[in-house]
Amino acid sequence: MAPAAHDEPQDVIKDFPPTPLSLDLQNARTANGRIRILRLPTELVGEIFLLIVLEYIREDNQYGLPAALILASVCHHWRVIALAQPKLWAQVPLNYTLHRTKLFLKRSCSALLDLYMFKSTTHGRACVKEWFQDLAAILREPSVSTRIQKLVFRTQQCWVRHDRRRRLIQDHCAMTSRYLLPSLNNLDLPSLRHAILLEERTPSFSAPSSGTDLDPKFFLHCPNLRTLTMLGCRLRIPQAYTPLSSLRRLEITGREPSLHYEDILATLKMIPQLCALKIACDMKCDDDYAFDWMPDPDRTHFLPPGEIVCLLNLRELCICSSANAALFLLSRLIYSHDTRIKLEIYRGVDDEDEEWTCYKAALRFLIPPTFVERNEPLPNFVLALGGETVSITSLFEEHSDIATPDPHDSSEFDTRRIAIMETLRQRNLWETETGLESSIISERASPSTLLEHRRHYPPRHFTLTMFVEWHGEPFIEDILAPEIPDMSNIKLVVQTEHGEDDASSSDDSDDWDIESIIRRRERAKTRVHKWGAINDTLLPQSWGPVECLQIETYAIPGFVKTLLAIPDDPARVLPVIRDLRALDIRGIRHLERSHSIRVMEGLQRRTKVLGPLEHLCVEDEDVWYEVHDEGDLPIDTLRTCVIPGGLRIRTLYDALQEQELDWDASARYPKPPYPGAKW
Known part of the structure; x- marks a missing residue:
């Protein structure tokens, strides 16, 4: 029996040879099936998305598109996951594109809202006051206001020329306290828990110099407000x-x-x-x-x-x-x-x-x-003598x-x-x-701070952080010594504002004289080294030995001079150097690379006279320049200056954890391949 006429096309399609496009689609599906993230449960992928959004939703937005929109635009699978996560869209960016704000509010469903106003340099051709009015109309809707749990409002910029005779930025238009908050007075905000109001000033700011007074009517219906931060207002x-x-x-x-x-x-x-x-x-x-x-x-x-x-x-x-x-x-x-x-x-x-x-x-x-x-x-006590400040941190929770x-x-x-x-x-x-x-x-630290402090240093010590310019000041002997007469287990952190014989400390590149720098280096190799910034006037005479010494940035050259000037007789060595158990050298990345060589020479000199340290921490400056050369940091030489297991190499990740860098500056955390070194 002859086959039906309508079956012929199916046979033709079945026998049709595959095209390059169909092969590409098949290969893509096979490859996608091997990607582990696509095999994760949908709920877990949604939580990962939420972490990404929370990481990139910043008060000062530097990105063209919000993270939620980017994630939802990758593929159909991710879009389905993103749209099924209302919390993902509850982190609402408030910028001049109000249609995007409405989109986030719609996709957030009934989730509690976090509103972030980013500092924008343009709001279209209209005055920023008009944008404030349109935004207030959206926020006053009961479906929105009752769900706001956090808001961040900040001063904007208005580039509209209100005066034809002058081309000045009308900063007073951008004040949220004048043109946004009054539009939200008496608004019912039952879920609001965190409010951050930032009235940032600019050089041409026309507000009163005494600060901006906020209208109390905005806070009349915020029964659950827990935190209130005000910058430039009150x-x-x-x-x-x-x-x-x-x-x-x-x-x-x-x-x-x-x-x-x-x-x-x-x-x-x-x-x-x-x-x-x-x-x-x-x-x-x-x-x-x-x-x-x-x-x-x-x-x-x-x-x-x-x-x-x-x-x-x-x-x-x-x-x-x-x-x-x-x-x-x-x-x-x-x-x-x-x-x-x-x-x-x-x-x-x-x-x-x-x-x-x-x-x-x-x-x-x-x-x-x-x-x-x-x-x-005094155990667990931190004293910092800066260029203009004296800081004291006392940790009394242990006692x-x-x-x-x-x-x-x-x-x-x-x-x-x-x-x-x-x-x-x-x-x-x-x-x-x-x-x-x-x-x-x-400062008296909290138990959490005390716990963080124990991760780096022994639990009982006195820490002194000071600029070397303080040595010889009457504060040391006339105030500090009488008020804190006895001290032991000291950690000393030495800093200075400007480097000695270091061109990188100059703010004006035109002042650099390469030939004079070379001549100073040659003289430094031949002249007799004297005591540098580390001397016996830094601490009260009645205090005990320094067990941990931390040298930072422009104090490094003076410290190296001190190491190179160590006499052969250990009894004649300066106590602040002789009694050391731990040494931490930070900030060498800000100096010329020649200082790294001199640091090594100084460490070898100290080891020859006094023996190895218990703990030694140095930076790999190449990590900061993203050009790593394994030969530049002589790990074998460093290991001779410290007992086994006591060497630590600081990286970008360490600086990030110690809040020395912001997140943008530490996007990469390279770890040099030095076996046996602590990280």
């Missing part, structure tokens, strides 16, 4: 924080605005559940208003004189302001004994405090009296027996408070001008 009236009783973290930063410390005290009384406070603005006290041209402060909201504010839940306290205002604020606060304190204060330009009284007051406030009374050394008593028993707090007030009364307080002639930072 909630001026303390009563504005009344609806924010659930607030846990408050940050007021930026060179402006200025706030009276009494206003801050009144504010803190409105949010008694606060766990973290950061004040990094121009905080003032009554003495700052002593000049005729300074208007009197508004005392309407000041607390009664001497009233104490108790913050039992406070765990982090950071104050960066003038010395007198910071000390006055501390004298009116009571907090838990395990609070992490970071105090950065500075003396004014006209300050006549030649005896460093403000530093004494800060040290006495933060160091438990039991240490001085018992003449005990529960000497912790501050319960805040309800405020006898010790009263003693410290009275001591501070007496110190302030006995000296002429600072003038209104607050320069950075010198300052002090005091």
Whole structure:
């Protein structure tokens, strides 16, 4: 029986030879089946996508397309996975393309929203105020406002010429506090937990120099707000924080605005559940208003004189302001004994405090009296003497027996408070001008910081980080030695602002004289080496030996001179070099490569006289230039300078983990193939 007519085409198709296109498709399907990520469960791939989006959604966007759109455009399979993940689209970028914002809001379904406003240089041809109005209309929709859990608003830029006679950027148009937040007043935000408001300044910014006052009406219906960060703006009236009783973290930063410390005290009384406070603005006290041209402060909201504010839940306290205002604020606060304190204060330009009284007051406030009374050394304590700052980090969590008593028993707090007030009364307080002639930072680390600290160094030590310019200053012997008379297990970190005989320290490339540099190098090879930046005036004479030494960047040349000048008699070697157990050399990538050779010569000289170190950490500078030559870093020579197993090579990954680099600068983490070295 003859086959049916309609079966002929099927036989023809079956016998038709394969085309190159069909072979390519078949090979592609076979290859895709071998790709492991395509065989992962859909839920796991979705979680990977979410991690990618969270990594690349930054407050300062540098990419043309959001990560979610890129992932959804790779292939059909990935698009299906991306569209099935509402959380992927809940990270909403707020830029001038509002249709993209609406697309993200639609695809996020009912997921809670994180809104990020990136700094854009253009908003089309319209004024940025029109974009603010259109954006506010979208955010006011109940289907959107009730789902917002985090928002980041920041100043934009408006390039529209509002004045035909001048071609100036109208910065006042770009202020979110003036043209966006008022459009969102009285908005119901029941899910909002994190708010970041950034009023960034530009040179032509026309806002008042005292900072921008936010309208409290924006915060009237935010019952679950937990963190509030304000840069260049403020909630001026303390009563504005009344609806924010659930607030846990408050940050007021930026060179402006200025706030009276009494206003801050009144504010803190409105949010008694606060766990973290950061004040990094121009905080003032009554003495700052002593000049005729300074208007009197508004005392309407000041607390009664001497009233104490108790913050039992406070765990982090950071104050960066003038010395007198910071000390006055501390004298009116009571907090838990395990609070992490970071105090950065500075003396004014006209300050006549030649005896460093403000530093004494800060040290006495933060160091438990039991240490001085018992003449005990301070363990886990970090002191940093920078070019303009003195920083102190104290880790008291290990010693529960000497912790501050319960805040309800405020006898010790009263003693410290009275001591501070007496110190302030006995000296002429600072003038209104607050320069950075010198300052002090005091910090008590949290248990997590203490745990991170143990990963690199022994748990009990005193760390001193200092610029070599501080040696010989009266602070070392007149302030530090009396307040901390005994110290052992010291780790010393040495820095300096400028290198010696190093062309890379010059900011002007036109000043480089290649011939003079060569002549200096030749003289350096033949002249008698003298003691460099490391000398016996860096530390108080009563302190114990330095067990760990860390040398950074432009202090390396001076340190190398010290190593090369080591005498043959170990007894005559400088104690800071002789008693070393661990040495860490960082920042050599910023110097000329010839310094690497001299570092090796110095290490060999020290090993010859004093023997090998227990721990040695150096950088492979070629890693930073992405041109690795295994012969440039003599690992075999380095191993002779340290006991077996004590060598560590720093890489980009290490610098990233230690927050020395940002993520963009460390996109690659090469690890040189040095067997047996620690990473």
